[in-house]
Amino acid sequence: MTDLRIGIAGITGRLGSLCAEEAGTALSGGTSRHPVPEKNITSSPDELAKRSDVIIDVSNAATIAEHAKCFSQNNCAWVIGTTGLDNAAQDAIKEASTRIPVLQAANFSPALTVFLDLARQISAALPSYDAEIVETHHRQKLDAPSGTALAIGEAVAQGRGLSLKDVARTDQNGRRPDNAIGFASLRGGQVIGAHDLLLLAADEEITLSHRALDRRVFARGALHAARWLATKKPGLYSMADTLKNE
Numbered sequence: 184m185t186d187l188r189i190g191i192a193g194i195t196g197r198l199g200s201l202c203a204e205e206a207g208t209a210l211s212g213g214t215s216r217h218p219v220p221e222k223n224i225t226s227s228p229d230e231l232a233k234r235s236d237v238i239i240d241v242s243n244a245a246t247i248a249e250h251a252k253c254f255s256q257n258n259c260a261w262v263i264g265t266t267g268l269d270n271a272a273q274d275a276i277k278e279a280s281t282r283i284p285v286l287q288a289a290n291f292s293p294a295l296t297v298f299l300d301l302a303r304q305i306s307a308a309l310p311s312y313d314a315e316i317v318e319t320h321h322r323q324k325l326d327a328p329s330g331t332a333l334a335i336g337e338a339v340a341q342g343r344g345l346s347l348k349d350v351a352r353t354d355q356n357g358r359r360p361d362n363a364i365g366f367a368s369l370r371g372g373q374v375i376g377a378h379d380l381l382l383l384a385a386d387e388e389i390t391l392s393h394r395a396l397d398r399r400v401f402a403r404g405a406l407h408a409a410r411w412l413a414t415k416k417p418g419l420y421s422m423a424d425t426l427k428n429e
């Protein structure tokens with residue numbers, strides 16, 4: 184599709200501004216609480232949806248319910264990178280995906296997408312090893328654990344046939360339950376995104392590590408996702424779906 188119109192919700196943000204640059208001439212504008220009409224930046228998601236085929240959403244968890252309603256009504260595909268979502272936001276996304284194509288990814292990096300698959304496999308193969316997930320991000324980050332850390336936790340739980348909500352451990356007080364999946368979050372400086380999955384036994388340890396070195400890796404991934412999603416039927420898709428040979 185050559186004339187695809189791509190909007191960015193959260194266009195003034197750290198990631199949103201890079202997505203806008205990567206979109207180039209396909210950019211149809213964006214949303215901000217501080218509109219700039221001459222740059223097609225509006226405070227109305229409805230207005231953005233009316234001039235977009237697909238919207239990359241890297242704004243704030245508080246906007247999800249309104250975006251779900253608005254993008255569904257305008258038949259606009261929705262790529263969601265925003266993290267820190269509660270159950271109500273997740274339900275709104277699920278409902279929207281019955282009407283429009285939706286791709287949700289806590290991390291747009293191709294290598295991290297592969298990491299999730301490896302995490303599932305390695306955790307299934309070593310079910311008795313203690314799984315601990317450590318993430319580090321810049322001092323401005325609002326949510327913890329990061330969306331990516333939670334996605335890694337989901338992959339570990341899936342590999343082990345467990346439900347993450349039953350075994351997630353964010354408070355290290357007390358004896359560690361055998362099947363716990365632990366999370367530790369560090370915040371400081373301008374770390375773009377660091378994630379480690381440690382599998383620990385008494386006699387050996389193995390670690391999967393990912394470091395984002397440039398925030399543009401997320402912006403490029405988001406643009407790849409948007410172009411891929413624009414031709415899809417309604418449904419809920421992941422970054423892994425975009426890497427499959429079709």
Ligand SMILES: NC(=O)C1=CN([C@@H]2O[C@H](COP(=O)(O)OP(=O)(O)OC[C@H]3O[C@@H](n4cnc5c(N)ncnc54)[C@H](OP(=O)(O)O)[C@@H]3O)[C@@H](O)[C@H]2O)C=CC1
Pocket residue numbers: 192193194195196197198199214215216217241242243244245246263264265266267288289290291292330401
């Ligand atoms: N999936 C992925 O690969 C990645 C996802 N992310 C996620 O993307 C989101 C944005 O990250 P980042 O760009 O670093 O964040 P920023 O805070 O830099 O940008 C978010 C933008 O959202 C806008 N916004 C709209 N509504 C609100 C609100 N109610 N409260 C605060 N801001 C609001 C703000 O713009 P304005 O003030 O102009 O309204 C702000 O600039 C986060 O959830 C983050 O975790 C980040 C990196 C990678």
Ligand SMILES: O=C(O)C1=N[C@H](C(=O)O)C[C@H](O)C1
Pocket residue numbers: 266289290320324325328329330331332375376377
């Ligand atoms: O807020 C960020 O910066 C990031 N957020 C995502 C997350 O919560 O996992 C992805 C990336 O790690 C950067």
